[in-house]
Amino acid sequence: xxxxxxxxxxxxxxxxxxxxxxxxxxxxxxxxxxxxxxxxxxxxxxxxxxxxxxxxxxxxxxxxxxxxxxxxxxxxxxxxxxxxxxxxxxxxxxxxxxxxxxxxxxxxxxxxxxxxxxxxxxxxxxxxxxxxxxxxxxxxxxxxxxxxxxxxxxxxxxxxxxxxxxxxxxxxxxxxxxxxxxxxxxxxxxxxxxxxxxxxxxxxxxxxxxxxxxxxxxxxxxxxxxxxxxxxxxxxxxxxxxxxxxxxxxxxxxxxxxxxxxxxxxxxxxxxxxxxxxxxxxxxxxxxxxxxxxxxxxxxxxxxxxxxxxxxxxxxxxxxxxxxxxxxxx
Amino acid sequence: xxxxxxxxxxxxxxxxxxxxxxxxxxxxxxxxxxxxxxxxxxxxxxxxxxxxxxxxxxxxxxxxxxxxxxxxxxxxxxxxxxxxxxxxxxxxxxxxxxxxxxxxxxxxxxxxxxxxxxxxxxxxxxxxxxxxxxxxxxxxxxxxxxxxxxxxxxxxxxxxxxxxxxxxxxxxxxxxxxxxxxxxxxxx
Numbered sequence: 001x002x003x004x005x006x007x008x009x010x011x012x013x014x015x016x017x018x019x020x021x022x023x024x025x026x027x028x029x030x031x032x033x034x035x036x037x038x039x040x041x042x043x044x045x046x047x048x049x050x051x052x053x054x055x056x057x058x059x060x061x062x063x064x065x066x067x068x069x070x071x072x073x074x075x076x077x078x079x080x081x082x083x084x085x086x087x088x089x090x091x092x093x094x095x096x097x098x099x100x101x102x103x104x105x106x107x108x109x110x111x112x113x114x115x116x117x118x119x120x121x122x123x124x125x126x127x128x129x130x131x132x133x134x135x136x137x138x139x140x141x142x143x144x145x146x147x148x149x150x151x152x153x154x155x156x157x158x159x160x161x162x163x164x165x166x167x168x169x170x171x172x173x174x175x176x177x178x179x180x181x182x183x184x185x186x187x188x189x190x191x192x193x194x195x196x197x198x199x200x201x202x203x204x205x206x207x208x209x210x211x212x213x214x215x216x217x218x219x220x221x222x223x224x225x226x227x228x229x230x231x232x233x234x235x236x237x238x239x240x241x242x243x244x245x246x247x248x249x250x251x252x253x254x255x256x257x258x259x260x261x262x263x264x265x266x267x268x269x270x271x272x273x274x275x276x277x278x279x280x281x282x283x284x285x286x287x288x289x290x291x292x293x294x295x296x297x298x299x300x301x302x303x304x305x306x307x308x309x310x311x312x313x314x315x316x317x318x319x320x321x322x323x324x325x326x327x328x329x330x
Numbered sequence: 331x332x333x334x335x336x337x338x339x340x341x342x343x344x345x346x347x348x349x350x351x352x353x354x355x356x357x358x359x360x361x362x363x364x365x366x367x368x369x370x371x372x373x374x375x376x377x378x379x380x381x382x383x384x385x386x387x388x389x390x391x392x393x394x395x396x397x398x399x400x401x402x403x404x405x406x407x408x409x410x411x412x413x414x415x416x417x418x419x420x421x422x423x424x425x426x427x428x429x430x431x432x433x434x435x436x437x438x439x440x441x442x443x444x445x446x447x448x449x450x451x452x453x454x455x456x457x458x459x460x461x462x463x464x465x466x467x468x469x470x471x472x473x474x475x476x477x478x479x480x481x482x483x484x485x486x487x488x489x490x491x492x493x494x495x496x497x498x499x500x501x502x503x504x505x506x507x508x509x510x511x512x513x514x515x516x517x518x
Contacts, residue, residue: 069426072474078418
């Protein structure tokens with residue numbers, strides 16, 4: 001037995017005595033345990049790790065409103081599963097039965113191809129990391145996203161696999177900076193812009209200066225996009241240039257909020273879902289007619305959902321776990 | 331353009347190779363076992379996630395290249411066990427919670443529920459290593475708050491034995507909790 005194990009055993013014995021049936025024994029144990037902890041700094045550490053265990057159990061009770069039953073039921077269910085005919089067989093049966101059901105914990109990671117998991121830079125939902133690249137350029141993520149970096153002597157290439165990034169390009173006349181997606185490429189020398197990658201299209205929003213864009217569908221044609229303009233790159237080619245308010249886009253990024261003007265509720269829920277670790281489930285058809293105009297916080301999606309509920313009294317928002325929110329109109 | 335990932339290129343190459351050589355095999359293997367292509371895809375995917383995560387934790391190359399398929403199969407098997415466990419814990423907990431909510435006012439927050447589920451999963455894993463009796467004594471004392479004597483009576487053992495059980499379970503939980511940040515004590 002190692003030193004640590006021997007100490008842990010002593011501490012565990014003290015802790016058990018702390019809740020003995022006899023009042024006098026409990027009192028003696030309190031004093032004895034305190035003295036034992038003071039005897040050596042290592043004793044204190046080991047004691048704390050075991051006290052955490054007991055506190056964790058108390059926490060489980062507290063979190064179920066003071067009742068031990070839910071915790072008890074859960075642990076019994078897990079143990080019953082283990083006692084079944086072999087662990088894996090049991091697991092296999094359970095998995096086969098629920099096939100196709102949208103279980104919250106299962107789906108958190110799905111829809112995430114290996115390329116995204118292996119990306120050079122990644123951000124999760126609810127994260128807003130800003131990364132400074134080797135040349136001083138900065139890439140800020142807006143929620144879940146992933147990029148690959150390909151830097152060499154002639155070019156600086158950022159491949160956007162997923163999500164939305166704000167790029168602050170450091171000037172380097174000799175090495176163009178290129179953001180690439182499946183839908184096309186965006187080439188800059190030094191500027192600031194936002195690129196968002198969805199499944200069916202890439203959207204470029206220019207905040208400063210100008211970039212040149214090539215569509216994957218027609219790589220020979222070059223389109224210039226300037227500050228205050230937005231362009232959609234889809235599989236079929238480029239959309240029309242649309243005007244946007246560059247300042248409000250930049251503000252929204254800074255404040256981690258989303259400015260929505262007359263958009264269908266499902267789109268807004270999709271956007272909120274990008275900023276949560278779990279799922280927002282809803283019936284697209286029944287909510288399509290609800291139009292939303294609002295400023296919603298993206299770093300506190302619970303509050304954003306609350307705001308939506310307040311604005312639309314007919315809306316029902318049910319939180320099952322942090323990982324599953326159901327939205328409908330009963 | 332010559333691709334030259336700036337970060338961890340060797341490890342990434344290794345993961346790419348592992349993925350491209352064996353993902354198809356793993357998926358097929360899982361589909362045969364599960365009889366369901368959706369779940370097979372999920373589990374195959376999560377298997378690689380887990381390997382990548384463990385690689386991140388160790389900050390070293392993955393020790394899988396000698397027997398990659400055996401390693402993948404073992405990892406996938408562990409995932410299946412964990413998932414079944416998580417699922418039965420979640421189901422039983424939420425069902426019991428829903429019952430309690432009908433009779434009492436108030437409902438725990440989503441955060442509380444998630445934290446409780448995580449803690450329960452860890453406790454459950456830790457208690458795999460002890461006998462059914464020891465586990466029962468531990469739950470009766472720390473969850474149901476029964477006295478040592480009452481537990482001894484119920485299990486038909488001595489009070490001394492009950493203490494031994496409790497010590498044993500506390501040590502198991504401590505060992506299981508080390509290095510697991512989700513296990514943090516205290517309710518609010």
